Amino acid sequence: MSDAKDIRIARARGQADAAKVRLMATLDEVKARLAPGRLTSDAVQSVKDKGLVVADETVTAVKDRPLMAAGIAAAAAAFIARRPLAAAVGRWLGGDEDDFTNKERAKAGADKE
Numbered sequence: 001m002s003d004a005k006d007i008r009i010a011r012a013r014g015q016a017d018a019a020k021v022r023l024m025a026t027l028d029e030v031k032a033r034l035a036p037g038r039l040t041s042d043a044v045q046s047v048k049d050k051g052l053v054v055a056d057e058t059v060t061a062v063k064d065r066p067l068m069a070a071g072i073a074a075a076a077a078a079f080i081a082r083r084p085l086a087a088a089v090g091r092w093l094g095g096d097e098d099d100f101t102n103k104e105r106a107k108a109g110a111d112k113e
Helices: 002-033 035-062 066-080 080-092 097-112
Strands: none
Touching: 035 066, 066 080
């Protein structure tokens, strides 16, 4: 009976050793996947892939609806340049640009005195 018991113990030790080897391999793989360089590389690649997909979808959308795309681009440009546009319209509605410049110079000269 002790021979059967020794065989079971040896088999259990062999299974435990095999499990330990698998566990260590899994830990090494997890360490490699969680390394900062690997995480950074994976994140950069993911952003590149998503950027390509978005760019492709944008090109397709612009080809499908060019007038809408032009309108959105014009609205965005107007929003970005709103201050210079407002100043230009103000000068245009308020009078001659030379009058505006002369008034500013006169105000600056009055401030010095």
